[in-house]
Amino acid sequence: MAQPHILIVEDEAAQREVLRYNLESESFRVSMAEDGERALDSIAEDRPDVIVLDWMLPHVSGIEVCRQVKARSATRDIAVIMLSARSEDMDKVRGLETGADDYVAKPYSVNELMARVRAQLRRVRPTTVGQVLTFDDISLDGETHRVTRSGKTLKLGPTEFRLLATLMEKPGRVYSRDQLLDLVWGRDIYVDTRTVDVHVGRLRKVLTAHGGPDPLRTVRGAGYALG
Numbered sequence: 001m002a003q004p005h006i007l008i009v010e011d012e013a014a015q016r017e018v019l020r021y022n023l024e025s026e027s028f029r030v031s032m033a034e035d036g037e038r039a040l041d042s043i044a045e046d047r048p049d050v051i052v053l054d055w056m057l058p059h060v061s062g063i064e065v066c067r068q069v070k071a072r073s074a075t076r077d078i079a080v081i082m083l084s085a086r087s088e089d090m091d092k093v094r095g096l097e098t099g100a101d102d103y104v105a106k107p108y109s110v111n112e113l114m115a116r117v118r119a120q121l122r123r124v125r126p127t128t129v130g131q132v133l134t135f136d137d138i139s140l141d142g143e144t145h146r147v148t149r150s151g152k153t154l155k156l157g158p159t160e161f162r163l164l165a166t167l168m169e170k171p172g173r174v175y176s177r178d179q180l181l182d183l184v185w186g187r188d189i190y191v192d193t194r195t196v197d198v199h200v201g202r203l204r205k206v207l208t209a210h211g212g213p214d215p216l217r218t219v220r221g222a223g224y225a226l227g
Contacts, residue, residue, distance in 0.1 A: 003028060003029040003030065004028050004029065004050070004125055005028070005046070005047075005048045005049050006029070006031070006034070006048060006051075006119050007031045007032070007039065007042060007052050007054060008020060008030060008032045008052050009033045009039040009052045009054055009057065009062065009065065010032075010052070011054060012054075015054075015223070016032050016034070019110070019113070020032060022110050022193060023114070023117070023210070026114065026118075031046060034058075035057050035058040036060025036064060036065045039051070039053070039057075039210065040060065040065060040068060043075060043078070045080065047074075047124050047182075049078065049079065049120075050079045050121060051065075051081070051083065052079055052081050052083065052113070052117065053081065053083065054065060054082075054083045055082060055084035055085075055095065056213070061086075062082060062100050063082075064081075065096070065112075066080050066082065066095070066098045066099055066100050067098050069099070070098070071099075076099075078124070079101045079102075079120035079121070080100045080102075081100070081103075082095040082100040082103045083104050083106060083113075084104075084105060085105070085106040086195065101123075102116050102119075125144030126142070126169060127168070130171060133168040133199075135215065135226060135227065137150045137173050138168070140161075140165055140216065140217070145161060147164065149212060150212065154206050155187070155200070156203070159185075160199055160206065162183075162184045163180065163199055164207075167224070167225065171223060171226045171227045174221040174223050178181040178193065178224060179223070180223065184199075195225075202203070203216065205227065206215050
């Protein structure tokens with residue numbers, strides 16, 4: 001699995017650096033933007049798992065960035081944590097109604113914010129924080145890297161494990177080959193899209209080695225899904 005990717009959108013440079021340092025110390029991949037316009041460009045180019053988003057931003061406000069992220073099917077499941085010096089209940093309600101998944105009032109405790117980021121990651125990328133995923137009779141433990149089907153241990157290579165983990169995080173969701181390349185191999189590594197087909201084939205072989213139906217679905221012209 002690719003490292004969890006966090007986008008910090010904050011116009012105060014000192015705040016950005018504090019957040020970047022703390023997030024990178026937990027082995028997260030971090031991108032930064034200092035205004036709403038650049039944030040939207042960054043999200044389109046390199047989709048994050050969680051956005052830590054300041055309300056008051058130059059050019060495009062945090063509320064508008066959140067609204068656009070949640071309005072698009074390709075980005076609506078990105079977790080958004082809104083930061084604001086406005087602590088009034090009505091502002092919090094407005095932020096959450098726009099689609100924000102969490103709301104943190106400034107000044108905030110960095111430790112608390114890190115806990116909120118981890119909580120959102122448990123929801124959107126559960127295996128990256130060591131949770132056990134299950135789908136029908138398949139179980140995947142993100143911490144011990146153990147996979148079983150009907151109680152029998154399956155021996156998966158590291159790429160097949162990451163591929164299965166990615167598909168198990170969102171059963172039923174169809175991933176294109178390019179999306180799987182980004183999530184499983186990483187954006188910085190060049191791999192031919194046909195490599196995805198090879199590894200899906202290997203994964204299918206292991207998953208069905210002890211019997212049971214093939215849980216992987218090929219969607220012609222679109223990609224692959226689990227279930």
